Amino acid sequence: MATRPELNTVSPQVARLARGLKLGANSMLVTLFGDVVAPRPQALWLGSLIRLAAPFGINDRLVRTATFRLSADDWLDATRIGRRSYYGLSEAGLQRCIHAGKRIYAGDAPEWDGRWTLALVRGDARATIRQRLKRELLWEGFGAIAPGVYAHPNADAGSLGEIIRAAQAQDFVAVMEATSIEAFSIRPLQALMHQTFKLGDVASAWQALLHRFSPVLADAHGMAPADAFFVRTLLLHEYRRVLLRDPNLPEQLLPADWPGRTARDLCHDMYAALLDASEDYLREVVEVSDGNLINANRVLRRRFGAGSHAEAAR
Incomplete structure (x- = not known):
């Protein structure tokens, strides 16, 4: 698939969002497969994966090594068609992505019954x-x-x-x-949760995410396709990394100024604003083993409640 050179170019100001981050090939591919492939189980050409990973500083050798390791760990299934290799989620990999998606894209924690x-x-x-x-x-x-x-x-x-x-x-x-027994104070439980889940470290990680991405929220809706894909993927990658450490505790067990709430709202708004342009980019640059990349907008718009925000922004 031939693509216009300018389509693949991430602008310097957007590329700077990744400054200081350690983006591992395995972890980045898990983010890509969870966000892009899981809602439309298809096998992506290795060359497309290399193209998608390049703006994050991950070269073709690292992508090849990562796909091999993820296949060995039963994340991916490899298919050979002619001289080309295609990679899709294995059954186990898809189940892992579904589990992760329940946390990543879901709303706030339900009302707690104690x-x-x-x-x-x-x-x-x-x-x-x-x-x-x-x-x-x-x-x-x-x-x-x-x-x-x-x-x-x-x-x-x-x-x-x-x-x-x-x-x-x-x-x-x-x-x-x-x-919990109501006759006893909830304060020891709050302190125990703070220690168990290291909430101070988690709060600092949420603050760092907000500091990195909040300045580009105002420009997210009008971004070029390559920029929109870059920001969407980087945002999800960092959000997933912090969420792995955040237990999503009930409101009663969290500090009043918990930054995780603001971080989820930010992802809610940015994902909606970036969705259309980033999907345009994927349709342009991704080759799959069977036909064209499936349109998964109906599924994607339900993530973070993205549909209502995207429509309101038009």
């Missing part, structure tokens, strides 16, 4: 099972309040069940519910 979900992992579980459970539970928003004890105030039972089954840990995890 109940906690506890996942208790047996100490005699194999190390590989414990490690996988810890990684997946922390990403799901559970906090490790003690060795082998994970707690979540708004756990999704379906997602938790899928995590346990995927780790083949049905015989090693007990799931329970707990509630």
Whole structure:
């Protein structure tokens, strides 16, 4: 697919948004596949992945190495057509993206009823099972309040069940519910959550994200396609990185000035403003193994409530 040279050029002022960030090839490709490919499961040509990654300082060698590693880790499936390689999400990779998407693109945490979900992992579980459970539970928003004890105030039972089954840990995890007793102060619980989830560090990370992206919000709606794609991907990449550390606690357990609320509002507004132009860019530069890139606007507009904002901006 031939593309106009100017279409692929990210403007210098927009490119500066990435200054000081460490953008790993594996992590960036996970962001791309989760945001671009998951809503329209197709296999992308390796050359397209190289083109999409280039503005982030990731060269073709790093992309090739990353796709190999992600395939080995059962994130991606590789398909060979002629002399070309195409990569799509594996079944396991798609499930991981669906789980992540529930947190990344969802709205605020639901009203809390005071109940906690506890996942208790047996100490005699194999190390590989414990490690996988810890990684997946922390990403799901559970906090490790003690060795082998994970707690979540708004756990999704379906997602938790899928995590346990995927780790083949049905015989090693007990799931329970707990509630606070109203006669006792909530302050120790708030302090425990602050320690468990390192909320001070998370707040600093949210502030850094706001400092980096807030200045370009006013210009987001009118950006050129290459710029819009760059900002959309970089924003999601950094948002996902911080969200991995943020448990999305109920309002009752958060400080009054919690910056995570402002960061989610920023993503809500920017994603809507960047969506149309960034999709134009993807349709122009991406080649897939079967036909054209599927139009996924209906799905994408539901992310962060983007549809209502995008339409209001027109």
